[in-house]
Amino acid sequence: MHILSLRNAVYRSVTVFPSIDIEYNSVTFVTGPSGSGKSTLLRLFNGTLSPSQGQVFYCGKDIEQIDAIALRRQVLLAGQQVYLFSGSIEENFNMYYEYLGLDKPKPKAIEEYLAICQGPFASEALCDTMSGGERQRVYLAICLSFMPKVLMLDEPTSALDEQTARDVIKNIRTHCKKNEITLLVVSHDKEIVKLYADHVIELKGEEHATNC
Amino acid sequence: MQQIVELNLLQFSIVYLLLLIVLFIMKKAKIDQVKLLFVASLRMSVQLALAGLVLTYIFQNPHPLFTVSYVLVMIAFAIHRVLSKNKELNKKFKQAIALSLAISGLLIIMFFVAVIVGQSVFNPQYVIPLSGMIMGNAMTGVGLGIKTFRESTRVEQHRIDSLLNLGARPKKILLPFVNRALETALLPTLNSMVGMGIVALPGMMTGQILSGTLPMTAILYQIAIMIAICTVVCLSVFGSLYLGYKTLYNERDQINLT
Known part of the structure; x- marks a missing residue:
């Protein structure tokens, strides 16, 4: 069963995606040179961009027919740019939850999600003074904690060292498989792709995309 | 209290001499805005003169x-x-x-x-x-x-x-x-x-x-x-x-x- 599909989508008449299908509860990696439309693809899937031509489907339904906010909460995108508010890890969780109109997460839950993302930090730790890699893991933990149906990660390990990157992806993969979350990851790390991908979508720029 | 003293035009024009002080300081401090100083003073004078004329006309012929x-x-x-x-x-x-x-x-x-x-x-x-x-x-x-x-x-x-x-x-x-x-x-x-x-x-x-x-x-x-x-x-x-x-x-x- 395909949870996400895209048919002949064109974005701003430059980026063309012929046909892409994402299988339910699979781990799919998106690779390709910069400018080939990897981030655009993820944004088309969660509706923060609309294709100028073509269609995008979620669970078989054209996403234009689905409430945009509801869609984004189910097809959640952790963007390339980490954004954390000024304050502690816990305050960041609370802030994001408040923005989404949700109750504060339990400290135990925060701890669990941090652990999945290889973040053995105290929840009172201040994000302002953390390193880029630490901030990236906190950000991933926040995104993961929303428990979407599809989790899309845009270069989630760009600020991490090789080993940590692998551990983080491995843990997230296990977590997603267990909770029936479909995982879609943009990554440049060939090793990680080889180790953890069920499927690979290779974007080649202007014209083609192939589903392998 | 007395009514305001009407400015004599000749007397009034002496005020522009003050700009020489500004000009002098700008030269000394190498502020390259001499042209702006002239343009600004000129525009202000012309624009206000026009406004004065228009207002005089409107006040005399209120409509x-x-x-x-x-x-x-x-x-x-x-x-x-x-x-x-x-x-x-x-x-x-x-x-x-x-x-x-x-x-x-x-x-x-x-x-x-x-x-x-x-x-x-x-x-x-x-x-x-x-x-x-x-x-x-x-x-x-x-x-x-x-x-x-x-x-x-x-x-x-x-x-x-x-x-x-x-x-x-x-x-x-x-x-x-x-x-x-x-x-x-x-x-x-x-x-x-x-x-x-x-x-x-x-x-x-x-x-x-x-x-x-x-x-x-x-x-x-x-x-x-x-x-x-x-x-x-x-x-x-x-x-x-x-x-x-x-x-x-x-x-x-x-x-x-x-």
Whole structure:
């Protein structure tokens, strides 16, 4: 069963995606040179961009027919740019939850999600003074904690060292498989792709995309 | 108290000599704005001379049409000034700004002249100078509010993107920026009210006293105009931003800040 599909989508008449299908509860990696439309693809899937031509489907339904906010909460995108508010890890969780109109997460839950993302930090730790890699893991933990149906990660390990990157992806993969979350990851790390991908979508720029 | 001394033109022209001091200091400090100094002085003189001529004519031949036209030109100029500094804004945002400036300006002008002063809203002697102060301040306020809003959303683009990606509503994401910009736009007016009468005597009051008005009358006018200015700034900035920010996202909840 395909949870996400895209048919002949064109974005701003430059980026063309012929046909892409994402299988339910699979781990799919998106690779390709910069400018080939990897981030655009993820944004088309969660509706923060609309294709100028073509269609995008979620669970078989054209996403234009689905409430945009509801869609984004189910097809959640952790963007390339980490954004954390000024304050502690816990305050960041609370802030994001408040923005989404949700109750504060339990400290135990925060701890669990941090652990999945290889973040053995105290929840009172201040994000302002953390390193880029630490901030990236906190950000991933926040995104993961929303428990979407599809989790899309845009270069989630760009600020991490090789080993940590692998551990983080491995843990997230296990977590997603267990909770029936479909995982879609943009990554440049060939090793990680080889180790953890069920499927690979290779974007080649202007014209083609192939589903392998 | 005596009536104001009419300035003798020859005597008056001596004031331009003061600019030599400015010129001298600019040369010494290597400030390369000599041309601007000349252009600014010249433009000011010519523009004010024209305004003087027009006002003289209107005061001698009062007609509602003249008063209304003068005020409309002022409002159009205020709108033009704000929009010319924000060319990249989308069309609807610009309309929101124009509408807010025009409506809040007109409202406060009419309220001030008709209710506070108790004069006809077509009396040029009251309507024109008061409109100038009200529209001038509204223009500065809206300019500052829009600038703050655009700069802060640009600086915090990642925050906006991140919240949007996670499924926060555009309204909830943008409102904090709107409120902060409104606050920033209001502060100069509030601060000037705090210092008023101690640090300096405000322009309108000075003018009235010079022309022979009793100080107690002058302060009443000054207090009234400050409250009017505070209100017009608040209203016009609020209107511009609250109507404007809604033009930044579409029915698919996608945010486009330009």
